Amino acid sequence: MREIRVVPRRDFRVPVEAEKISPDIFAPLTIEEIRKVEVWEGNRKQALIDLFEISGDGDPAKPEEVLIKLDGNFSRVKRVGEKMTCGRIGALGDIGMHAGNGMAGGEIAIKGSAGDWLGREMRGGKITVRGDAGDYVGAGYRGEACGMRGGEILIEGSAGDYLGEHLCGGTITVLGNAGDFPGIANRGGVIVIGGDAHLPGAEMASGTITVRGRARVLPSYQYQETVEIDGLSLKKFLGDLVDNGKGELRVASVEERGA
Amino acid sequence: MIIKGGFVYDPANGVYGEEMDISIEGGKVVEESRDGKEIDALGMLVMPGGVDAHAHIAGAKVNCGRIMRPEDGRRGIEPKTKLLRPQTGYTVPNCYAVGYRYARLGYTCAFEAATPILESRHTHEELEEIPIIDKGALTLFGNNWEVLECVRDGDLDKLAAFISWGLSASRGYGVKVVNPGGGEAWGFGGNVKGIDDPVPNFGVTPREIIRGLMKANEILRLPHSVHLHTNNLGKPGNYETTLATLKAVEDIAATRDRQVLHVTHMQFSAYGGTGWRDFESKAPEIADYFNSHAQFTMDMGQLIFGSATTMTADAPLEYGNARLLHAKWSNHDIELEESSGVVPLVYGRKMPINAIQWAIGLELALLTKNPWQVIMTTDHPNGGPFVNYPEVIALLMSRAKREEELASLHELASKRSSLPSIEREMDWNDIAIVTRAAPAKILGLPEKGHLGLGADGDVAIYDINPTDLDPSKDHSKVKEAFAKAKYTIKGGEVVVRDGEVVAVPQGRTYWVDASVPEDQAAKVKADLVEKFAKYYSIQMSNYMVQDAYVTHPRVVKAGVI
Ligand SMILES: [Zn+2]
Numbered sequence: 001m002r003e004i005r006v007v008p009r010r011d012f013r014v015p016v017e018a019e020k021i022s023p024d025i026f027a028p029l030t031i032e033e034i035r036k037v038e039v040w041e042g043n044r045k046q047a048l049i050d051l052f053e054i055s056g057d058g059d060p061a062k063p064e065e066v067l068i069k070l071d072g073n074f075s076r077v078k079r080v081g082e083k084m085t086c087g088r089i090g091a092l093g094d095i096g097m098h099a100g101n102g103m104a105g106g107e108i109a110i111k112g113s114a115g116d117w118l119g120r121e122m123r124g125g126k127i128t129v130r131g132d133a134g135d136y137v138g139a140g141y142r143g144e145a146c147g148m149r150g151g152e153i154l155i156e157g158s159a160g161d162y163l164g165e166h167l168c169g170g171t172i173t174v175l176g177n178a179g180d181f182p183g184i185a186n187r188g189g190v191i192v193i194g195g196d197a198h199l200p201g202a203e204m205a206s207g208t209i210t211v212r213g214r215a216r217v218l219p220s221y222q223y224q225e226t227v228e229i230d231g232l233s234l235k236k237f238l239g240d241l242v243d244n245g246k247g248e249l250r251v252a253s254v255e256e257r258g259a
Numbered sequence: 260m261i262i263k264g265g266f267v268y269d270p271a272n273g274v275y276g277e278e279m280d281i282s283i284e285g286g287k288v289v290e291e292s293r294d295g296k297e298i299d300a301l302g303m304l305v306m307p308g309g310v311d312a313h314a315h316i317a318g319a320k321v322n323c324g325r326i327m328r329p330e331d332g333r334r335g336i337e338p339k340t341k342l343l344r345p346q347t348g349y350t351v352p353n354c355y356a357v358g359y360r361y362a363r364l365g366y367t368c369a370f371e372a373a374t375p376i377l378e379s380r381h382t383h384e385e386l387e388e389i390p391i392i393d394k395g396a397l398t399l400f401g402n403n404w405e406v407l408e409c410v411r412d413g414d415l416d417k418l419a420a421f422i423s424w425g426l427s428a429s430r431g432y433g434v435k436v437v438n439p440g441g442g443e444a445w446g447f448g449g450n451v452k453g454i455d456d457p458v459p460n461f462g463v464t465p466r467e468i469i470r471g472l473m474k475a476n477e478i479l480r481l482p483h484s485v486h487l488h489t490n491n492l493g494k495p496g497n498y499e500t501t502l503a504t505l506k507a508v509e510d511i512a513a514t515r516d517r518q519v520l521h522v523t524h525m526q527f528s529a530y531g532g533t534g535w536r537d538f539e540s541k542a543p544e545i546a547d548y549f550n551s552h553a554q555f556t557m558d559m560g561q562l563i564f565g566s567a568t569t570m571t572a573d574a575p576l577e578y579g580n581a582r583l584l585h586a587k588w589s590n591h592d593i594e595l596e597e598s599s600g601v602v603p604l605v606y607g608r609k610m611p612i613n614a615i616q617w618a619i620g621l622e623l624a625l626l627t628k629n630p631w632q633v634i635m636t637t638d639h640p641n642g643g644p645f646v647n648y649p650e651v652i653a654l655l656m657s658r659a660k661r662e663e664e665l666a667s668l669h670e671l672a673s674k675r676s677s678l679p680s681i682e683r684e685m686d687w688n689d690i691a692i693v694t695r696a697a698p699a700k701i702l703g704l705p706e707k708g709h710l711g712l713g714a715d716g717d718v719a720i721y722d723i724n725p726t727d728l729d730p731s732k733d734h735s736k737v738k739e740a741f742a743k744a745k746y747t748i749k750g751g752e753v754v755v756r757d758g759e760v761v762a763v764p765q766g767r768t769y770w771v772d773a774s775v776p777e778d779q780a781a782k783v784k785a786d787l788v789e790k791f792a793k794y795y796s797i798q799m800s801n802y803m804v805q806d807a808y809v810t811h812p813r814v815v816k817a818g819v820i
Contacts, residue, residue: 141333143327143332
C-alpha cells in the first residue's frame with residue numbers, strides 16, 4: 001500500500017473544493033507532483049501544498065494500492081474522493097460536504113463525522129462513518145432523478161434529513177436515528193435505520209426501508225402484516241400509495257398521530 | 260478580408276466545391292477587399308454560415324426548462340474566461356452558451372421557433388444575451404382568440420391586420436402555428452382530434468384556422484410562410500392528419516418566391532400504427548407526398564439519443580408525455596393566446612419507440628429528393644440539443660455510419676422503418692443546402708445562406724479537404740470537423756478559430772414590420788382594447804415589446820401597402 005498523508009496547514013475559513021484528493025488522481029503522481037495539484041479555496045486557485053502538508057511514499061503506484069490519510073480538521077474540505085474508482089481514503093477526524101460524490105469503487109473510512117451529501121449519486125464502493133452524517137446522505141443532487149445506484153454506506157451515529165433521497169440502488173445503514181423523510185422517492189434502494197425516524201418513504205416507488213426504532217408512518221402507507229427480522233418484531237407496510245408505490249416499509253414502533 | 264483557396268460550396272449561387280477566394284468588406288461579401296486581411300483556407304471546406312430555422316433557444320419555456328432541470332445545468336459547465344462568460348447546460352444551455360456553441364459549429368444565425376406575444380419581452384431579453392449569432396423569433400398565432408374570431412367571421416383582412424399588430428407587439432418574424440385549436444381546447448381540459456374537430460366556444464376547425472392564417476400570411480407577403488406544428492403531433496397514426504392538412508391547403512399559393520407552408524419537426528408527425536404497440540414509420544408516405552408537392556417544406560426534428568427537454572406550445576401533448584413517462588412536468592396557460600408545457604426525457608437506443616423515431620428523421624431527409632424541401636433540425640431541445648448537428652450530418656453522409664448505429668439500436672428501428680434499405684448518402688452540396696442555403700431561403704433571408712455579392716459576410720470554414728476525404732467511410736472525421744469549425748466568420752469578423760470562440764460581437768435580431776390599411780388596423784385595435792379591458796391580466800401598455808428590448812434590430816418590411 002502506498003500511503004500518502006495530507007494535513008491541513010490551517011483552519012479554512014471558506015470551503016476548499018478538493019475533488020482532486022482521490023486515489024485515482026494521486027496514484028500516477030509523485031509526491032512532488034501531488035503537491036502542485038490545483039484546487040479552489042473559495043474563488044482562489046491554490047496548489048495543494050499551499051493548503052496542506054503532504055508526505056508519504058514518493059513514487060507512483062496503482063490507484064488500488066493508494067491509501068490517502070486525512071489527518072486534521074477537514075470539515076470545510078469538500079468533495080474528497082469524488083468519482084474515485086478504487087483505493088482507500090481514511091479520515092481521522094471530520095470531513096466536509098459531498099465526500100465520495102459519485103464514487104464508483106474503493107473505500108472511504110471516516111473516524112469523525114461527515115457533512116451533507118455524503119456519497120451522493122454513489123455507484124459503488126463503501127463509505128463508513130464512525131460519527132454522524134449530515135443531510136442528503138446518498139441522495140441525488142438538485143434535479144437528479146437518481147441518487148445512489150450502488151455500493152454501501154454505513155453510519156454508526158445518526159443521519160440528518162432526506163437520507164437516501166431518490167435512491168436507485170445500494171444500501172444505507174444508520175445505527176442511530178435518521179431525521180425527516182428518510183428514503184424519500186426511493187426507487188429500489190435499501191435503507192436500515194437502527195433508531196428512530198420521521199415520515200420515512202414518502203413517494204417511495206420500490207425498495208425497502210426498515211426502522212428498528214420508532215417512526216411516524218405516512219397515512220398513504222397500508223399496513224400488511226407483522227414480520228420477524230433479526231429477532232425484532234416489525235410492522236410491514238406497502239406504499240407510497242399516492243405514487244402507486246410498491247415499496248416495503250417496516251417499523252418496529254409506530255408513532256401514533258398526536259403522540 | 261480575403262478567404263483564400265478553399266473549396267467553396269455555395270449552392271444558392273451554383274458553386275459546387277470550386278477553389279475560389281471570398282472577399283468580405285463592411286460585413287458583406289464584395290468583389291474585392293483591400294483591407295489586407297487574409298484567411299488561409301487552402302484545402303479546406305468553405306460554406307456560408309449555418310442557419311437554424313427552428314430551435315427553442317430563448318424565452319419563458321426555455322427558462323422553465325432551466326429552472327426545472329438544475330441537473331442539466333451541471334452537465335454543460337464551462338468556466339468563464341477572459342473573453343467568455345460562464346456556460347451551463349446541455350439541453351437547456353444558458354444564453355451565452357447558446358451563442359458560443361452555435362458559433363463553434365459554424366452557425367451564424369438561429370431562430371427561436373415559438374414565442375407567445377405575451378411572453379415576448381422575456382424572449383427578447385434572452386435573445387439580447389445570446390452573443391455572436393443573428394436571431395429572430397416566430398410568433399404564435401394558432402390559438403389566439405382574435406385569430407379564432409377573425410377566422411370564424413371569415414374576415415381575412417382583419418386577420419392580416421392582427422398578424423401585423425401581433426408581429427409588431429412581439430417584435431416577431433413570422434407566423435408560428437402549434438396544434439391549431441388544440442391549445443385553446445386544452446384551456447378547457449380538451450384537445451382537437453383532427454383538422455375538422457371544432458374548437459370549443461369558437462366553432463372553428465383547425466382546417467379553417469390553418470387556411471385562414473396561410474391566406475393572411477400571403478396577403479401580407481411575409482418573408483416566411485406559415486410555420487406549422489401539426490395537430491396530433493407525437494401520436495401513433497398521425498401521418499394521416501399530416502397528409503390531410505397538406506391536402507387541405509394545396510389550392511393556396513405563395514405570394515413570394517418561397518414555400519407556401521413549412522411543416523416543422525416532421526419526424527414527430529410521420530407516425531403510423533394504431534397505438535404504441537404497432538407504432539411504425541410513415542416517413543416514406545410523407546416523403547412521397549413532398550416529392551410531388553414542391554410548394555411545401557419541412558425540417559427533420561431528428562432525434563438524438565440521450566437527454567432531451569421537450570418544450571412546446573402543444574400543452575395537451577406535454578400533459579400526455581408527463582403521464583406516460585412519470586416525468587417532471589410543467590404546463591402553462593398563456594391567457595388568450597396559447598398554452599404550453601415542458602417535460603424532460605431521455606431517448607434510449609433500446610427503447611423501440613425512440614429507435615423508430617430516430618430512423619424516421621433520417622428517412623424523411625433521405626427519401627425527400629429535393630434537399631431544398633427538407634432542412635436539418637433536431638427541434639432543439641425537443642429531439643435533442645443542437646450541438647449534435649455534426650452527428651446528424653455524419654448520418655446523412657454515410658450509410659456505413661447508419662448501419663453501425665442501427666446495429667446498436669432496438670431491432671424495431673430496422674423492422675418498422677425503411678432506413679436499412681436507403682442507399683442515398685448526401686454530398687457536401689446537399690449538406691450545404693440542408694444546413695444553410697435552404698433554411699435561409701425558407702425563412703426568407705436573402706442575405707443569409709449564400710456567399711454571393713451583397714450577402715452577409717458569414718462564413719464557416721471546416722478542416723476537411725472534400726477532394727480527398729470520403730465522408731461515407733471517414734464519417735467520424737466529418738463529425739469531428741463540423742463540431743469545431745476551423746474558422747467561423749460573422750459579418751466579416753473572425754469569431755471562432757480552431758474551434759474556440761475568439762470574439763464576441765453582438766448579433767442582430769430580425770423582426771417583420773408589415774403594413775396594413777388603417778381601417779383594418781383600427782378594427783383590430785377596437786377588439787384589443789376590449790380584450791385587454793375584459794380578459795388580460797396586464798395592460799396593453801405593459802404588453803408590447805418596446806424598442807429598448809431589441810437593441811440591434813434588423814427590421815424587414817412587408818405588408819399590404
Ligand atoms: Zn419546435
